[in-house]
Amino acid sequence: MRGNINMQIKNIYLRPHNSQTFPQQIETYIKTNINPYFWGFISDYPCYNSETIQTYPCLLCRIKDAPSDLLGVFFDGGTRTASFKGEIKYSLDDLKQMSNGAQNMYIFWEEHS
Structure with a gap:
């Protein structure tokens, strides 16, 4: 695991x-705020993307012991x-320590009223 103190x-x-389902909302957020060319698949369960936007950006890698309101994690680079x-x-705590080249880690949560 390689951490990055500069990762936001x-x-x-x-x-x-x-x-819109939560995966559709995540996709819309990524396309609107991070990368307009995002084409990846987003799972219905809490997952992260193991590779960069350019290669295989799908959020398919499951997160261990995910909090019930966690929807997914997206890294904007690295592997x-x-x-x-x-x-x-x-x-989730492990992922926060392994930017591996990402400048930003986006954690998507379900907001409760």
Whole structure:
């Protein structure tokens, strides 16, 4: 694990919405605020992207012991080891320590009224 003291951690809060699922809201946020060319798949369960936007930006790597209101984590660069069902490796705290080249880590949460 390589940390990066320069990586900014940004918490993004999303509300339930009738016209968009949470994965759709995350995709919209990424396309609007991070990369308009984002094309990746976003899972329905709390996941992170192991690779950069240019190669394989999908949020498919499960997060270990994810808090119930965590929707997903998106890194804007760098690479991390993939973690899939059966070998879920990293908790949210672990991910906060492994920027591995990312300048920003976006943590998406479900906002409760």
